[in-house]
Amino acid sequence: MASYLINRALHSIVSVLGLLVLVFFLARLTGDPSYLFLPLDASPEARQEFAQLHGFDQPLYIQFFTYLGDLLHLDFGTSMRQNRSAMEVALEAFPNTLQLAVIAIGLAVVLAIVVGSLSAARPGGLFDRIAGLFSLMGASAPDFWIAIVAILVFAVGFGLLPTSGTGTPLHWIMPIAVLTLRPFGLLVQVVRGSMITALASPYVKTARAKGVGDRSIIFVHALRNSMLPVVTVAGDLAAGLVNGAVVVETVFGWPGIGKLMIDAILQRDFAVVQSTILVTAIAIFLLNIAIDLIYAVLDPRIRYQTS
Amino acid sequence: MSWERSVILAAVGMAAIGLSLPAQAQDNTGVTIVLPEQPDNLEPCQSIRANIGRIINQNINETLTIITPEDGTVVPHLATSWEQVDDLTWRFHLQEGVTFQDGAAFDADAVIFSINRLMSPDLTCDSRSKFGSVTLTPTAVDPYTVEIKTDRPIPIFPTMMGMVMIVSPNTPTDRPINDPVGTGPYRLVEFTPETVVLERFDDYWGETPPITEATYVWRTESALRAAMVETGEADLTPAIAVQDVSNPDTDFAYLNSETTRMRIDAQMPPLDDVRVRKALNLAIDWDALGEAVFGEDVLRATQMVVPGIVGHNTDIQPWGYDPDEAERLLEEAEADGVAVDTPITLIGRSGFFPNSNESLEAMMAMWSEVGFNMELRVLDAADWVRYLDKPFPEERGANLFQQQHDNNTGDAAFTAFVMYHSNGQYSTIAVPEVDRVIEQANAATGEERQKLFQEAFKAVHDDVVADVPMFHMVGYTRVGSRLDWRPSISTNSEIRISQIKLKQ
Numbered sequence: 001m002a003s004y005l006i007n008r009a010l011h012s013i014v015s016v017l018g019l020l021v022l023v024f025f026l027a028r029l030t031g032d033p034s035y036l037f038l039p040l041d042a043s044p045e046a047r048q049e050f051a052q053l054h055g056f057d058q059p060l061y062i063q064f065f066t067y068l069g070d071l072l073h074l075d076f077g078t079s080m081r082q083n084r085s086a087m088e089v090a091l092e093a094f095p096n097t098l099q100l101a102v103i104a105i106g107l108a109v110v111l112a113i114v115v116g117s118l119s120a121a122r123p124g125g126l127f128d129r130i131a132g133l134f135s136l137m138g139a140s141a142p143d144f145w146i147a148i149v150a151i152l153v154f155a156v157g158f159g160l161l162p163t164s165g166t167g168t169p170l171h172w173i174m175p176i177a178v179l180t181l182r183p184f185g186l187l188v189q190v191v192r193g194s195m196i197t198a199l200a201s202p203y204v205k206t207a208r209a210k211g212v213g214d215r216s217i218i219f220v221h222a223l224r225n226s227m228l229p230v231v232t233v234a235g236d237l238a239a240g241l242v243n244g245a246v247v248v249e250t251v252f253g254w255p256g257i258g259k260l261m262i263d264a265i266l267q268r269d270f271a272v273v274q275s276t277i278l279v280t281a282i283a284i285f286l287l288n289i290a291i292d293l294i295y296a297v298l299d300p301r302i303r304y305q306t307s
Numbered sequence: 308m309s310w311e312r313s314v315i316l317a318a319v320g321m322a323a324i325g326l327s328l329p330a331q332a333q334d335n336t337g338v339t340i341v342l343p344e345q346p347d348n349l350e351p352c353q354s355i356r357a358n359i360g361r362i363i364n365q366n367i368n369e370t371l372t373i374i375t376p377e378d379g380t381v382v383p384h385l386a387t388s389w390e391q392v393d394d395l396t397w398r399f400h401l402q403e404g405v406t407f408q409d410g411a412a413f414d415a416d417a418v419i420f421s422i423n424r425l426m427s428p429d430l431t432c433d434s435r436s437k438f439g440s441v442t443l444t445p446t447a448v449d450p451y452t453v454e455i456k457t458d459r460p461i462p463i464f465p466t467m468m469g470m471v472m473i474v475s476p477n478t479p480t481d482r483p484i485n486d487p488v489g490t491g492p493y494r495l496v497e498f499t500p501e502t503v504v505l506e507r508f509d510d511y512w513g514e515t516p517p518i519t520e521a522t523y524v525w526r527t528e529s530a531l532r533a534a535m536v537e538t539g540e541a542d543l544t545p546a547i548a549v550q551d552v553s554n555p556d557t558d559f560a561y562l563n564s565e566t567t568r569m570r571i572d573a574q575m576p577p578l579d580d581v582r583v584r585k586a587l588n589l590a591i592d593w594d595a596l597g598e599a600v601f602g603e604d605v606l607r608a609t610q611m612v613v614p615g616i617v618g619h620n621t622d623i624q625p626w627g628y629d630p631d632e633a634e635r636l637l638e639e640a641e642a643d644g645v646a647v648d649t650p651i652t653l654i655g656r657s658g659f660f661p662n663s664n665e666s667l668e669a670m671m672a673m674w675s676e677v678g679f680n681m682e683l684r685v686l687d688a689a690d691w692v693r694y695l696d697k698p699f700p701e702e703r704g705a706n707l708f709q710q711q712h713d714n715n716t717g718d719a720a721f722t723a724f725v726m727y728h729s730n731g732q733y734s735t736i737a738v739p740e741v742d743r744v745i746e747q748a749n750a751a752t753g754e755e756r757q758k759l760f761q762e763a764f765k766a767v768h769d770d771v772v773a774d775v776p777m778f779h780m781v782g783y784t785r786v787g788s789r790l791d792w793r794p795s796i797s798t799n800s801e802i803r804i805s806q807i808k809l810k811q
Contacts, residue, residue, distance in 0.1 A: 148531070250528065
């Protein structure tokens with residue numbers, strides 16, 4: 001197991017480095033940041049000065065080696081816009097996104113297991129049909145629209161919740177509710193499907209024959225076996241959320257890494273683009289390892305060996 | 308417990324939580340302002356950016372002079388008076404007894420420090436662009452008199468000093484900062500990715516303002532900003548979209564000093580024919596377009612500076628809507644061998660200003676009506692700037708370029724040259740007569756200056772037809788019922804907290 005983890009880590013470092021190289025050059029392909037950074041009426045001399053100040057007048061390969069050299073000193077560059085260390089900017093935003101993502105995914109998985117399992121207990125029944133309708137709505141509703149409507153109803157209309165921002169526990173309710181919707185809707189379908197398969201399997205028939213109760217069959221016997229596809233899909237969805245819930249962060253004024261990344265790309269703040277991508281890449285790598293470990297727990301047949 | 312009961316209990320619980328919501332910004336002398344975007348940083352020498360200026364201009368950092376937005380006059384502020392010593396030298400007499408928020412004294416040396424910092428090559432100072440490549444040499448005559456020498460005559464030097472933020476002599480000069488210290492009525496206490504907080508500065512040299520604390524937050528969604536003021540979470544937002552304007556008691560329009568136009572590339576046939584350029588102006592139903600796309604508060608533009616700017620000419624008659632005349636002009640040009648059916652590219656910029664694309668589509672339809680052959684290209688900002696200034700891309704072909712220009716400096720100098728002089732960065736015309744008038748205007752002062760700029764704008768509009776002027780644009784603010792405050796043309800660049808009063 002330990003050797004497997006070390007092996008995975010080494011592989012991931014190579015991928016992250018490759019990603020950094022890619023991002024470094026791709027970002028610079030978008031063009032000259034001075035046009036977005038300086039006022040439109042800035043003189044060519046001013047642009048020249050700006051390029052020198054930030055090293056953009058050097059050939060690309062020199063810029064790249066300078067960047068790599070700085071990385072070795074753990075210097076991730078300075079945000080041109082925010083006048084501070086780019087890594088500081090990224091690490092300030094990331095926890096906000098992570099908290100949202102973890103809670104939303106956790107909630108979505110728990111709710112989806114309950115609702116999906118109950119749907120699978122009587123496929124085509126009333127509960128199944130209602131749950132199916134709601135999960136499809138959740139999976140396909142535009143979160144942007146839902147967020148705005150939620151603000152109009154709960155904050156402006158009823159005055160129950162703050163419109164946006166952070167601070168009190170109440171500030172968490174709407175962003176998490178909106179963020180949970182889509183993963184919940186998708187996962188209900190996954191749970192239901194794999195549950196129906198599991199319930200039709202021979203060992204469940206055996207359990208029934210032994211007189212095990214319905215609830216115990218669904219939530220003990222069948223659930224563990226039907227969790228593997230759920231973990232896979234949930235992992236994918238979690239990776240998407242860790243990358244930043246851009247829409248929710250934008251609408252609710254949540255200072256997360258998703259909006260930061262998009263803004264940095266639009267403004268060509270290269271150092272921030274690189275730092276945010278580095279942070280989320282490492283997070284996703286850790287997430288993937290966690291998912292592998294969960295697989296091993298769920299299915300004793302899975303053993304990670306380094307061959 | 309039946310599920311109905313739990314639902315009811317949950318609802319009661321929610322309501323109880325709702326009632327115990329902290330009533331923000333209700334029972335005190337603080338204000339909360341919600342801005343449309345996060346400030347990039349808080350560097351005073353970049354304060355011509357709206358997202359920075361709206362926080363620091365005249366709140367944290369002040370200037371020697373202030374430009375009155377309504378008529379472009381320059382009034383004393385940190386300088387009590389000034390005179391021109393000779394063509395290249397200006398002398399400013401400073402307000403005495405002023406201290407910076409960090410305790411440093413405000414004197415001639417502080418002014419010299421601020422000017423030198425602005426000009427430092429170690430910093431990228433946006434405000435420097437206003438000076439072009441002029442070098443400034445400030446010297447102290449005595450502790451409260453400063454002389455500034457320039458290497459070429461700048462008749463509007465006092466106006467220029469309205470854009471130079473005075474910073475504490477303890478400010479680092481080798482790097483940009485996020486913790487500005489100035490002489491203003493408010494000092495910075497907090498700056499995080501979520502909020503900026505300013506507090507009243509007790510040793511302020513001027514009148515004590517009524518507001519004790521200003522909290523800034525930012526939200527990108529216009530509907531959300533409007534909702535925040537409605538619920539009382541915020542007291543003021545300087546910008547909401549026209550579709551969110553719904554309440555005449557709280558929502559006010561203001562001319563935001565931005566003017567939009569379609570620049571005609573007069574170097575490219577068939578646009579080198581003045582009849583074609585006139586036809587472009589006559590083919591648009593301006594009233595319908597303005598009201599449908601930008602709302603009823605926009606002003607039809609005849610020139611690229613707003614009313615009140617030195618050089619604005621009120622006598623220019625806007626082009627009317629006369630599609631028959633437009634068609635006749637095109638036919639006449641065609642009879643003379645002008646290829647009027649040449650494809651003309653409309654160049655727009657995505658997300659440029661609210662409904663910018665809709666305006667292009669509507670104009671394109673009207674131009675097609677009278678016989679133009681148009682195609683629309685909407686570029687992202689970085690691509691769009693390639694067409695903005697010289698040298699223009701070789702492969703551009705006949706084109707109309709959508710532009711929005713902001714001049715809130717009180718003087719047409721920042722507009723006329725760059726737009727219409729043959730050496731102007733954005734200029735697509737080369738008319739010796741226009742060049743001469745603009746050069747004279749730039750060197751003149753007072754009444755004479757006003758007249759010459761007016762002459763230049765009239766010639767460009769009536770005879771040269773260098774562009775298709777669109778509108779003087781408006782912004783909308785939403786102001787909460789606690790505040791006694793109205794927007795002005797300067798709301799685009801600053802919100803002076805000291806001018807906000809609370810309703811009693």
